[in-house]
Amino acid sequence: MKQLLSFVRKEFYHILRDKTTILILLLMPIIQIILFGFALTTEVKDTRVAVLIPQSDEITTKLVERIHASSYFDVVNTIQSSYEIQKTFRDSQAKLVLVFENDFAAKLKHDGIAHIQLIADATDPNAATSFTFYVSNIIASYQQDMIGTMKNPYQITPEVKMLYNPQMIGAFNFVPGVLGMILILICAMMTSIAIVREKEKGTMEILLVSPMRPIYTILAKITPYFVLSCINFLTIIILSVFVLKVPIAGSFFTLVIISMLYIFVALALGLLISTLTESQVAAMLISGMALMIPVMLLSGMIFPIENMPLPLQIFSNVIPARWYISAVKLVMIQGLGFSAIIKEMLVLSFMAITLIVISLKKFKVRLE
Amino acid sequence: MVKCIDLHKSYGQTIALQGVSFEVNAGEIFGIIGPDGAGKTTLFRILTTLILANQGSATVNGFDVVKDYREIRKCVGYMPGRFSLYQDLTVEENLEFFATVFNTTVEENYELIKDIYQQIEPFKKRRAGKLSGGMKQKLALSCALIHKPTVLFLDEPTTGVDPVSRKEFWGMLKKLKAQGITILVSTPYMDEASLCDRIALIQKGKFLSIDTPLNIVNQYKNQLWAVRSMNMSKLLNDLRSNKSFENCFAFGDSHHVSIENKKLEIKTLEEYLLKCGHTDIEITEIQPTIEDCFMEISKDTTL
Numbered sequence: 001m002k003q004l005l006s007f008v009r010k011e012f013y014h015i016l017r018d019k020t021t022i023l024i025l026l027l028m029p030i031i032q033i034i035l036f037g038f039a040l041t042t043e044v045k046d047t048r049v050a051v052l053i054p055q056s057d058e059i060t061t062k063l064v065e066r067i068h069a070s071s072y073f074d075v076v077n078t079i080q081s082s083y084e085i086q087k088t089f090r091d092s093q094a095k096l097v098l099v100f101e102n103d104f105a106a107k108l109k110h111d112g113i114a115h116i117q118l119i120a121d122a123t124d125p126n127a128a129t130s131f132t133f134y135v136s137n138i139i140a141s142y143q144q145d146m147i148g149t150m151k152n153p154y155q156i157t158p159e160v161k162m163l164y165n166p167q168m169i170g171a172f173n174f175v176p177g178v179l180g181m182i183l184i185l186i187c188a189m190m191t192s193i194a195i196v197r198e199k200e201k202g203t204m205e206i207l208l209v210s211p212m213r214p215i216y217t218i219l220a221k222i223t224p225y226f227v228l229s230c231i232n233f234l235t236i237i238i239l240s241v242f243v244l245k246v247p248i249a250g251s252f253f254t255l256v257i258i259s260m261l262y263i264f265v266a267l268a269l270g271l272l273i274s275t276l277t278e279s280q281v282a283a284m285l286i287s288g289m290a291l292m293i294p295v296m297l298l299s300g301m302i303f304p305i306e307n308m309p310l311p312l313q314i315f316s317n318v319i320p321a322r323w324y325i326s327a328v329k330l331v332m333i334q335g336l337g338f339s340a341i342i343k344e345m346l347v348l349s350f351m352a353i354t355l356i357v358i359s360l361k362k363f364k365v366r367l368e
Numbered sequence: 369m370v371k372c373i374d375l376h377k378s379y380g381q382t383i384a385l386q387g388v389s390f391e392v393n394a395g396e397i398f399g400i401i402g403p404d405g406a407g408k409t410t411l412f413r414i415l416t417t418l419i420l421a422n423q424g425s426a427t428v429n430g431f432d433v434v435k436d437y438r439e440i441r442k443c444v445g446y447m448p449g450r451f452s453l454y455q456d457l458t459v460e461e462n463l464e465f466f467a468t469v470f471n472t473t474v475e476e477n478y479e480l481i482k483d484i485y486q487q488i489e490p491f492k493k494r495r496a497g498k499l500s501g502g503m504k505q506k507l508a509l510s511c512a513l514i515h516k517p518t519v520l521f522l523d524e525p526t527t528g529v530d531p532v533s534r535k536e537f538w539g540m541l542k543k544l545k546a547q548g549i550t551i552l553v554s555t556p557y558m559d560e561a562s563l564c565d566r567i568a569l570i571q572k573g574k575f576l577s578i579d580t581p582l583n584i585v586n587q588y589k590n591q592l593w594a595v596r597s598m599n600m601s602k603l604l605n606d607l608r609s610n611k612s613f614e615n616c617f618a619f620g621d622s623h624h625v626s627i628e629n630k631k632l633e634i635k636t637l638e639e640y641l642l643k644c645g646h647t648d649i650e651i652t653e654i655q656p657t658i659e660d661c662f663m664e665i666s667k668d669t670t671l
Contacts, residue, residue, distance in 0.1 A: 006468035010457065017456045202452035206511075209416045209446040210469045211438070365437070367418040 003212060007220035011194070015224050025190070029182045029232045033239045036174040044130050050077035050094035052085070057105035063116075066142055067098070072134050085119060095121045096131045175240040176328035177301030180321035182232055183259070184266045184295055189287035190225050191270030196283040205367065214363050222267050229263045249335030258331065258341060261348045262324040268355035269320070275362040295321040323347045369394045369429060369519055369550040370415060376423035377410050377573075384410040385421070385573040392552060392566075397545050399564030400554040401658065407573040408554040409449055412523045415552070416446045429518055442470075445517030445549075449524040451504050455497030459488055459507055462496050463514060470515030480547065481510045484540055502533030509540065520544065522553040526560065538563045558659035569662050576665045581658060588656040588664060590615075591629055593637065594622040597646040606644045613637065617663050622650075624660055 015022055049067065053060050068075040077093055079085065088094050099117040101107060108114040118135055120128035195218075198204040207217060237255075240246040248255060269291070277283045296302060298312060299321035305313055316322050327344035330336045370392040377385040384407045392398040400408050413419045415428055417437035425432065431439040453462045463485070467474045478485075488503050488510070496507060505525060512520065522541075526534040538560065541551055545565075553564065561567045562581045569576040569584070577584060595616075597603045604623055607616040615626045625637070634651050641649050656664075 003468055003471065006465055010454070010461070010465050013457055013461065014454070201455075202448055202450045203454060205418060205448045206446065206452050206466070207469065208418055209441050209444065210466075211442045211471060212469050366420065367413060368420070 004216050004220055007212075007216060008223045011220055011224045014194070015228070025186060025228055026231070026235075028185075029178065029236050030239065032178050032182065033175070033236060033244070036178060044072045044127070044134055046074050047072060047096060047131055048076045048094045049073045049135075050079050050085075050088045050097045051075055052079050052082065052097060052099045053104075054100065054102045055104070059105040059108060060100050063139065063142055064098075067135065067138050070134075070138055072138075089121050095127070096135065098135065174301065175236065175244065175246050176325045176332065177299070179233065179236050179259070179328060180262070180299055180301065180325045181292070181295050182236065183229055183263055183324075184269070184291055184321055185287070186232060187225055187229050187263055187266030188270035188273065188291055189284065190228070191222055191267055192273035192277070192283040192287055193280050194221050194225070195271070195274035196277055196280050200279055208366065214365055215360075218271060218360075218363065222271070225270075226263060226267065229266075233259050233263075246332070248332050250331035250337065254338050254341070255328065255331050257338075258324065258327045258345065258348070261345065261352065262320060265320045265324075265348055265352045265355065268352055268359060271359040272355055272362070275359055275364065294319050298322065299325050301325060320348060320351055323351075370398075370427070370552060372411075372415070372424065372426040374424035375411070375414060375421045375426060377407075377414065377419070377421050383573055385414075387424070388570075388573070388575055389424075390568055390575060390578050392550060394550055395545060395548050396565040397541055397551045397553060397563070399561055399567040400552065400570055401556075401558060401561045401567050401662065402554075402570035403556055406570045408570060409523055410573075411570075412446075412448075412521050412552070412554065416444060416521055417441060443518050445512035445515070445520040447508050447512040447520075447522045447525055449527065451508060453496045453504070453508055453511060456495060458493050458495055459499070460492040462507060463510055466511040467514045472515050474514065477514055477516045480516055480544075481513050483543060484513070485510045501529050502536075505529055505533065505537065509537075513544070517549065519550045519552065522551065524554055524556065526555060526557065534560070558657065558662060561658040567658070569658075569665060571662075571666050576662070584658060584661050585656055588661050589629060590626040590656075590664070592654050592656050592660060593625045593627065593634065594619070594650075594652050594654045595625055595637070595641075596622045596648075596650040597641065598648045599646065602644075603641070603646060606641065606646070610640060613640075615664075615667070617660075619659070624654070624663075626660065626664060 051064055053064070064075055067073050073096070077088065079088060079097070082099070085097050085099070088097060097119040099119065101115045104114050104116075116139065118132045120131050122128040198207065198217075233256075237248070241248060270287070273283055273286050273290075277286060298305075298308070298316040298319050300316070301321070305316050305322065308316065323344045327341040327348075330340045330344075334340075372391075373389050375385050375388040377383075388407075388411060400411065402408055410419070414421050414433060415426055417433050417440050420434060425434075427433065428440045429443055431437075431443075433440060454465070457465065463474055467477075484506050488499070488506050491499065491503065496504065499507065509522075509525070512522075526537055529537065534557075541553065541563075545551060555561070564581060566578065566580050567584065568578040577587075579587070595603065595607065600618075600623070604616065604618055607613045607623060607625060612632060613625050613627070617624050634653070637651060638649055
C-alpha cells in the first residue's frame with residue numbers, strides 16, 4: 001500500500017511539473033465547450049431575413065412584425081423587386097427572403113388563401129431547412145390567432161413540436177459528445193503515454209527489476225488520470241449547466257455512475273494501447289487515429305448513427321463513446337432514469353472487463 | 369552467486385550471445401570487458417530477468433532467472449547503461465521513491481549509501497535531469513543500492529563519465545565489495561579491467577577468456593614493443609605491410625607491435641623503419657596490458 005501511494009505521488013509530480021500538459025488537459029474541455037457553444041453553433045438565432053412586399057397592408061405588416069419579434073429572426077431589409085433577391089444572398093445580407101403575394105390581405109380575405117414564398121440560402125442545407133421550418137411555424141401560429149376573425153373556423157394548422165430540444169439548441173447535442181470525447185482522450189491517450197514513457201526513458205527497466213507488482217504500476221499510472229478526468233467531467237457539467245443552460249434533466253447520480261464506467265473503459269483502452277506500443281509518439285498516434293476520429297465521426301456526436309451506411313452502423317457498436325453519448329443523452333437531456341440506460345451500462349461494463357483482461361494478460365513482466 | 373550455462377540469445381537475425389557460460393563467486397567484483405555490441409547488455413538483461421534467453425540457463429543467488437524471477441527481483445540491484453531515473457524528480461524524491469518501491473526506507477539502509485550519497489546530498493533539491501554525468505551516476509548507484517542488494521549489476525556504469533569520477537566510482541565499488549556485495553560490472557574500458565577480481569573478455573557474443581586480470585596478462589606469450597616515429601599514420605601502414613610486424617595496433621600515442629617470443633630483435637625493426645624513411649624512431653619493450661591481451665585473443669579466435 002505504501003508502495004502504491006508513493007508511486008501515485010510520483011505520478012502526480014510528473015503531471016504537475018509538466019506545466020504545459022496540465023494546462024492543456026485542464027483547459028481543453030473549457031475551450032471545447034465554449035467553441036461548440038458559441039462559435040460552432042447550429043441553432044437558429046437572430047437569423048437575418050429580408051422581405052419583399054409588393055403592397056404593404058395590415059396583415060403583411062403584422063406577419064413581418066411577428067417574425068421580427070421572435071428571437072430566431074431579424075428582419076433586416078425590405079427589398080423592392082425580385083431582381084434584388086439574388087443580390088441579397090450574394091452579399092450575405094440575409095439567409096432567408098420572404099416574398100409576399102400581390103394583394104396579400106385582399107386575397108386572404110376573399111379567397112381564403114394567399115401565398116408567401118420562402119427562399120432560403122441552402123449552402124448550409126440543415127440550417128436552411130430549420131429557417132423555413134421556423135418561419136412556417138410562426139406563420140401558422142399567426143393564422144391560428146386569426147381564426148376568430150376569419151370566416152373559416154375549421155382551418156387546421158399543423159403543429160410540430162420539437163421534443164426535448166424545442167429550441168433545437170446545439171448544446172443539447174454536443175455536451176454529451178464533448179464529454180465522450182474529452183474523457184476518452186484524456187484517459188486513454190494520457191494513460192498510454194504515461195506508461196510508454198517509462199519504457200522509452202528506460203525507467204521501466206528498473207521498475208521491472210524490483211519487487212513492485214505490475215498491477216501496482218498500472219494502478220499508480222491510472223489514478224492521477226482518473227482524478228483529472230473527474231475534474232474535467234465536473235468542469236464540463238458545470239459549464240454546460242451554468243453557461244450553456246443545459247439542465248441535467250435526469251439524476252446527477254446516474255450520470256456520475258455511467259461516466260465513471262465510461263472513464264474506466266477509457267483507462268483500460270489506454271492501458272491496452274500502452275502494451276501494444278513502444279514509443280510515446282506511436283501511443284499518441286494510435287490514440288489519436290484509432291480513438292479520436294471514430295469517436296468524433298462514428299459516435300453520433302456529429303453525424304446521426306441512423307443516417308450512416310449499414311457497415312458503419314454496425315462498426316459504431318464497438319465504439320464506447322457511442323454508448324456513453326447515448327446514455328448521457330437519455331439521462332441528462334431526456335431525464336430518464338437508470339432503467340433506461342441498462343443496455344448502455346451492460347455494453348460498457350462488458351467492454352471494460354474485456355479490455356482490462358486483455359491488457360493485464362498482455363502487460364509484459366519483462367522487456368520483450 | 370551467479371551461474372550461467374550455455375546462454376544463447378538472438379534478436380531476429382542478429383546474434384547477441386552464442387554460448388556463454390561462467391560463474392561468479394560471492395563477494396567478488398566480476399568484470400565483463402568488451403567493445404560495444406559484444407553482448408554485454410543482453411547478458412545483463414538476461415541475468416536481471418528482463419529478457420529470456422533462447423537457450424541455456426542461469427541462476428542468480430540460486431534462483432532460476434526464468435522460474436523464480438520474482439525472487440531475483442527482490443534481491444538484486446540493477447543500474448542500466450542508460451541513465452534511467454526520473455529526470456523531473458529531485459535527487460531526494462528519486463531516492464525515496466526507489467526505497468519505497470523496494471519496500472524499505474532511505475533511513476534503514478543509509479549506512480550503505482552514505483559515502484556515495486553524501487557527495488550529492490548538497491544537491492538533493494535539484495532535479496535529477498539537471499545533474500552532471502558523474503552526479504547522475506552516483507545517484508543511480510545510490511538508488512540501485514538502497515534496498516541492500518546481494519548482487520549488484522552495473523551495465524557500463526562509467527561510460528560517459530570523466531576520468532576523476534571514474535576513479536572515484538571504482539573506489540566506491542571496492543567499498544561495496546568489502547560489505548559483501550557481489551558485483552557484476554561491464555565496461556568497454558580495458559584499463560578498468562585490472563580493478564576487477566576476475567574478468568571475462570567478451571566479443572561478438574562469446575567469452576574469449578575468464579580469469580583474474582593478472583593471469584590474463586601473464587598468459588600473454590609474445591613480446592611487445594611500443595613504437596613511435598614522426599609520422600604515426602605512415603608508421604602504422606609500413607608496419608602492417610611487413611609480414612613480420614603485421615600484428616600491430618594503434619594505442620594512443622604509440623603503436624603496439626607484438627612479436628612471437630625471441631623471434632626478432634628490436635634492431636631488425638629499427639632498420640626496417642629507417643629504410644622506410646622514418647625519423648625519430650623510438651622502440652621500447654613494454655609489459656602487455658589487458659587491451660593487448662584482448663587484441664591478441666580476439667585475433668586468435670577469428671570470428
